Amino acid sequence: MFAALPGLLYRKIVDMKNILITCLIIxxxxxxxxxxxxxxxxxxxxLTCAMCSRAIDNSLKQLSFVETVQPDIKNSAFTVLFKKNExxxxxxxxxxxxxxxxxxxxxxxxxxxxxxxxxxxxxxAIDGKEYHFLNVQDQVLNGEKSLLxxxxxxxxxxxxxxxxxATAMQCIKTGQAGGCCxxxxxxxxxxxxxxxx
Amino acid sequence: MKYLLFVTALLIAVVASAQPKIGTLSxxxxxxxxxxxxxxxxxxxxxxxxxxxxxxxCGPCRKSMKHLSAxxxxxxxxxxxxxxxxxxxxxxxxxxxxAADRISWLQVNEDGGWNAPVANLWKIDQIPTSYLxxxxxxxxxxxxEGRQLEAKINQLLKx
Numbered sequence: 001m002f003a004a005l006p007g008l009l010y011r012k013i014v015d016m017k018n019i020l021i022t023c024l025i026i027x028x029x030x031x032x033x034x035x036x037x038x039x040x041x042x043x044x045x046x047l048t049c050a051m052c053s054r055a056i057d058n059s060l061k062q063l064s065f066v067e068t069v070q071p072d073i074k075n076s077a078f079t080v081l082f083k084k085n086e087x088x089x090x091x092x093x094x095x096x097x098x099x100x101x102x103x104x105x106x107x108x109x110x111x112x113x114x115x116x117x118x119x120x121x122x123x124x125a126i127d128g129k130e131y132h133f134l135n136v137q138d139q140v141l142n143g144e145k146s147l148l149x150x151x152x153x154x155x156x157x158x159x160x161x162x163x164x165x166a167t168a169m170q171c172i173k174t175g176q177a178g179g180c181c182x183x184x185x186x187x188x189x190x191x192x193x194x195x196x197x
Numbered sequence: 198m199k200y201l202l203f204v205t206a207l208l209i210a211v212v213a214s215a216q217p218k219i220g221t222l223s224x225x226x227x228x229x230x231x232x233x234x235x236x237x238x239x240x241x242x243x244x245x246x247x248x249x250x251x252x253x254x255c256g257p258c259r260k261s262m263k264h265l266s267a268x269x270x271x272x273x274x275x276x277x278x279x280x281x282x283x284x285x286x287x288x289x290x291x292x293x294x295x296a297a298d299r300i301s302w303l304q305v306n307e308d309g310g311w312n313a314p315v316a317n318l319w320k321i322d323q324i325p326t327s328y329l330x331x332x333x334x335x336x337x338x339x340x341x342e343g344r345q346l347e348a349k350i351n352q353l354l355k356x
């Protein structure tokens with residue numbers, strides 16, 4: 001019975017440690033800048049009119065974080081509104097379009113930014129995800145901003161070529177961190193979203 | 198529980214099999230028109246009717262309606278009517294498009310977009326989708342366009 005006590009005490013200390021680490025991570029993330037993404041604007045292409053098909057609408061609405069899908073005839077795009085306080089998954093949105101038999105021609109994600117400092121051709125962590133900004137001026141993002149995702153299969157192949165030329169880093173080709181950035185705490189294979197403004 | 202499952206499955210089967218087919222009588226449709234008043238498909242009995250599913254944000258639909266606008270006035274005097282069903286979720290967008298394209302035929306709108314009850318029943322997977330009904334309300338053809346559509350309407354008007 002007494003032998004169990006040190007064990008319990010030890011567990012409590014470990015719990016405390018975990019809480020401290022979690023707090024630390026939260027603080028670090030806050031320093032890195034915050035953004036709450038609220039919607040995506042997606043242009044889909046294919047052999048037939050993408051908006052005229054039930055398939056994409058259905059496919060997007062099945063994602064748990066999607067609130068509504070509105071067709072926008074002016075930009076021939078879908079406006080996808082996210083549920084509040086839910087994290088949108090950019091890759092899942094792209095996959096939903098592809099599963100419906102179309103491909104993404106343009107993909108913008110819009111959100112509220114709070115002191116997010118960005119530099120050209122550098123990685124920034126926003127809400128726990130890595131973003132690599134291309135063709136931008138160094139600046140601090142505040143208020144509502146839209147980011148254009150320029151990863152492979154998020155833009156036309158001609159546009160992708162253009163953005164590939166904008167960086168010497170290899171991650172643009174795969175959308176993932178290479179071995180280069182492990183010192184900076186980014187393990188190889190981490191998803192990196194390449195974006196521009 | 199098992200019984201409930203069985204009933205659900207049966208219901209789904211019934212709904213699925215109820216999809217209107219060519220050669221069968223069209224089910225009744227009652228939706229709100231531009232003035233918010235009920236407009237039934239059955240009120241058009243005795244006329245040759247084109248049921249046209251569309252939406253303001255559907256480019257090909259708007260284009261096909263240009264052709265309908267050209268043939269509609271002459272055919273209307275012979276007993277032809279168009280029952281246009283918009284699946285716009287935003288009623289203002291629907292009304293604006295009707296005004297902008299100067300659509301003079303019957304227009305109704307259904308809440309719920311793609312998943313609205315009538316669109317679901319008719320298994321509308323893409324728009325434009327249209328069904329042509331004869332004077333008795335029987336479904337004769339689906340998705341006819343251009344001259345083929347005009348010829349078929351004229352033939353049905355003579356029956």
